[in-house]
Amino acid sequence: MRAEQQQPVSFGGNQQAERPIGRSIKRGLLGRCPHCGDGLLFWAFLKPVDQCAVCGEDLHHQRADDLPAYIVIVIVGHVLMTGYLLTDMVFPASSWIHLAIWAPLAVLAALVTIQPVKGGVIGLQWACRMHGFGGHDEDAVDPGRGGPAE
Numbered sequence: 001m002r003a004e005q006q007q008p009v010s011f012g013g014n015q016q017a018e019r020p021i022g023r024s025i026k027r028g029l030l031g032r033c034p035h036c037g038d039g040l041l042f043w044a045f046l047k048p049v050d051q052c053a054v055c056g057e058d059l060h061h062q063r064a065d066d067l068p069a070y071i072v073i074v075i076v077g078h079v080l081m082t083g084y085l086l087t088d089m090v091f092p093a094s095s096w097i098h099l100a101i102w103a104p105l106a107v108l109a110a111l112v113t114i115q116p117v118k119g120g121v122i123g124l125q126w127a128c129r130m131h132g133f134g135g136h137d138e139d140a141v142d143p144g145r146g147g148p149a150e
């Protein structure tokens with residue numbers, strides 16, 4: 001019973017190689033390859049590399065889509081709303097002053113957090129062998145793209 005609880009979660013693909021989810025997410029959050037932890041995960045802002053320069057792990061399969069944006073909205077929204085409410089309780093100010101403070105902070109916080117969050121999502125996808133990370137046939141039909149991958 002206890003041994004079953006410690007089994008790593010994986011979906012499809014090669015079940016032999018272990019891919020710890022926590023470690024993979026952490027490496028992605030730090031902008032590192034989820035496989036080796038040494039290679040850079042991004043070559044530019046929000047642009048992940050196709051292949052790790054250190055270990056050669058294929059990372060071009062990743063399709064984080066909108067999940068990083070949703071996670072950033074949840075994180076930044078909770079943090080800034082808490083800050084807004086606490087500030088308003090201590091220093092009541094007009095709506096324009098709050099807007100001038102919190103709107104730029106929201107944009108800045110979103111820009112600062114989106115890439116680490118995207119890296120974490122890629123790490124999660126890699127650990128779960130999602131979107132081609134599991135060694136699936138490259139020519140298999142991808143319903144998201146409407147046909148065989150080229």
Ligand SMILES: [Zn+2]
Binds near residue numbers: 035037053055056057
């Ligand atoms: Zn690597």
